[in-house]
Amino acid sequence: MTTPTSIRPPFTEATALAKVRAAEDAWNSRNPERVSLAYSIDSQWRNRDRFVTGRDEIQAFLADKWERELDYRLVKNLWSFTDNRIAVRFQYEYHNADGQWFRAYGNELWEFDADGLMRRREASINDYAITADQRRLDWPEDAPRPADHPGIPEVF
Template sequence: MTPPTSLRPPFTESTARQKVRAAEDAWNSRDPARVALAYSEDSTWRNRGEFLQGRDAIRGFLTRKWASELDYRLMKDLWSFTDNRIAVRFQYEHRDASGQWRRAYGNELWEFDNEGLMRRREASINDVLIAETDRKFHWPLGEPRPADTSLVLCVA
């Protein structure tokens, strides 16, 4: 995997796609320390209705997230890009401690500094309850998704 900071603005379609895949792979590791390294020290986030500032807050958020969102698997897809911004659509599945499965659908807007670190992230996310039999993401937990798996959107 290419380290996220080696992919710096200005983005091309190729480097934007690589940046999205590197982010997806990092998030699928469910390692808050690893994921937080992709963000600038003063990065600002909006995640649903929660607002965060800085890498330490991001690390704490991700630790809490993955403690409650069990069996988490994520797929991201490039929607659009400019010199230093990328728009992403995504889906992820997880279950809670009671065993109830959910699929989350969302969009993210990313802005990067000159070093390729994300300095701003805005995420809008909606959840749908699903039966375990309706799950779509079945690759081994904590691993990147297989290359031949594509994101199917707008299907609950």
């Protein structure tokens, strides 16, 4: 199994694609501890209007996120890469405690240290209310996206 930290810069197209998929799989586990291990001890995030620093804050942030964003499913897509940076676009779906479904559209900028740990993450995200029958990301809970799932469809 490929883990986010087993892939280190400098990136090639193949390793950047693998890094993105490994990150997607980790986030779909909805396990804050597992996800946080892909980030450096002093990693800095901007997530929407929140600023988070370090693994402990990342774990707390993710635990809170997945308490509010229920039945979360995520797809990431490589946008571009350089030696130690990757840009992705993503979509995820979730519902809140009232049962309202959302699809979130976003972009992330990632910067990695020499050990393959993400030292910086900047995320811009917009939520769009949808109905349950408009969902596109529906596979078994806490599982990676199936290999035959098409990923991110064209945005319309």
